[in-house]
Amino acid sequence: MRIERVDPADTDAVRACHQAYLAAQRADEPEPWMGERRFGGWLAVGWIGDPGEVWLAADEPGADVAGWYRIELPDRENRDRAPLELMVRPEQRRRGYGRALLRHAAVRAAAHGRSVLSAPARNGGDGEAFALAAGSKPELVDVQRVLDLAALPAGRVAELRGQAERAAAGYSLRSWAGPVPDDLLEQAAAMYNALSDAPRGPGTEPEAWDAHRVRERINDILPRFGMRAHSVAARHDASGELAALTTLAVEEADPVWGHQFVTVVARKHRGHRLGLLAKTAMLDLIAAAEPQVKRVVTWNAHDNTHMTAVNEALGYVPSGQPGTWWQLDVAAVSAA
Ligand SMILES: CC(C)(COP(=O)(O)OP(=O)(O)OC[C@H]1O[C@@H](n2cnc3c(N)ncnc32)[C@H](O)[C@@H]1OP(=O)(O)O)[C@@H](O)C(=O)NCCC(=O)NCCS
Structure with a gap:
């Protein structure tokens, strides 16, 4: 050998x-x-x-x-x-x-x-x-889950988005395709830092992001993967801060799948259904921008109860063994 x-x-x-x-x-x-x-x-x-x-x-x-x-x-x-x-x-x-x-x-x-x-x-x-x-x-x-878009009852996303919008007064949405725009690099870094309280293995340190790292380690490497990325962020109108971010990407070689990347809500903005708002807005965005997508795949830590609840409300079901x-x-x- x-x-x-x-x-x-x-x-x-x-x-x-x-x-x-x-x-x-x-x-x-x-x-x-x-x-x-x-x-x-x-x-x-x-x-x-x-x-x-x-x-x-x-x-x-x-x-x-x-x-x-x-x-x-x-x-x-x-x-x-x-x-x-x-x-x-x-x-x-x-x-x-x-x-x-x-x-x-x-x-x-x-x-x-x-x-x-x-x-x-x-x-x-x-x-x-x-x-x-x-x-x-x-x-x-970790548990892998898949959302079959064809199996979603008609009006389900709109109903959930409506619920989320009612709980999220004072926030507005901004979306973009591809790399994080220059004017949001610092705020996006703050969102990645907000992942520090997500479940992780014992002894594993959280990542510390800044604008330079987002440019170098997210934006600059994105073209290597042959994926089209889409992001939706919720902005807190009063402070101008980003409060939530979700990113989904479609692989050009197999574009019927959407790959859910990060979804995060900053700690002080939790409790306003911003996770559900961002993810339902993402499904609407994907229906228009990537209409060939049939299924979305995501991974969540088994004990990430809040993210799992959002995904189950949307209709995600486990795929394979944990x-x-x-x-x-x-x-x-x-x-x-
Ligand atoms: C895990 C994996 C890399 C093992 O490769 P492999 O070449 O079969 O491993 P080895 O032949 O060196 O096996 C080493 C020992 O592991 C154990 N083992 C491996 N596969 C096993 C199985 N299916 N059932 C029971 N024991 C098993 C045995 O003790 C084996 O020693 P033995 O054959 O002398 O009894 C391979 O099964 C794989 O690619 N799996 C999918 C990817 C994966 O899960 N990788 C993560 C590994 S942590």
Whole structure:
């Protein structure tokens, strides 16, 4: 078995890893799956521009990729941690690839001064069995939900939006397509900072955003994913502050899916149904701007009761088993 570094600029290597990714996804995950461009963008820069490394395993040079991993090396917060995605083609499983890639990832993480690996896996699947065999400990549980737009009763979104608007007097909406507009960079950073009280794994630090980071780590990397992003924000009229933000993106390669990214309401503006207001306004926006979208997919922490209540009111239903983030001790894995 050879384990080789992947250069994310090497399109052949990225394609080979994407094929292994798709083979694994078909076995483990309900749709949607990432297209090659989005996958390649994520391999290169992650979702928020943190550095990372990608390595693949194959039997011999030129053979199909049997499995691969990506470790992320956060460079602002959580510098003791290395989030990990690792997968092996279904037909190559139980042959030691996973264990070899995991040990390799731990050695690389240690070389970057990291002490903890954290990796997601669906409950009840091969990933969970593997994580348990590797001695990992469970952290946060996430639930994937999907909204089937065709199944929404006529008038449902308008009814919910009306309820939200009545509770949200004194707020107005602003929407945009693509990157965060320059005049909102600072306010958007404040919204990302407002995520600091969302559920997260024990020992995980919240991210600290500023305008520069939003420009560099959201706006500048967006073109890499081949996605069209749409955002809706609620503004508090009296202070001019942003009070809520939601972003949804459509992958050009598979545009029937909407991917719900962040939704956040700033703490002091909670209790005015701004989450429901922003999300119903987003559904109206998507119906006009992306009429081909049939389903929207989102992930929420299992214990994020407020966000889950908003999503259930809209008609989202769970998709597949929940996923658990597993935490592994780098020193223990690399010594194993
Ligand atoms: C998890 C995954 C990477 C494992 O890859 P793999 O190459 O099959 O792993 P290995 O062959 O090295 O297995 C190592 C040990 O894990 C355990 N294990 C792995 N899969 C298992 C399963 N389906 N049932 C029970 N034990 C399992 C076993 O103890 C195994 O050792 P053994 O085969 O000597 O009994 C692969 O199943 C996968 O890609 N799953 C989907 C992605 C995923 O969930 N990744 C997150 C991992 S935290």
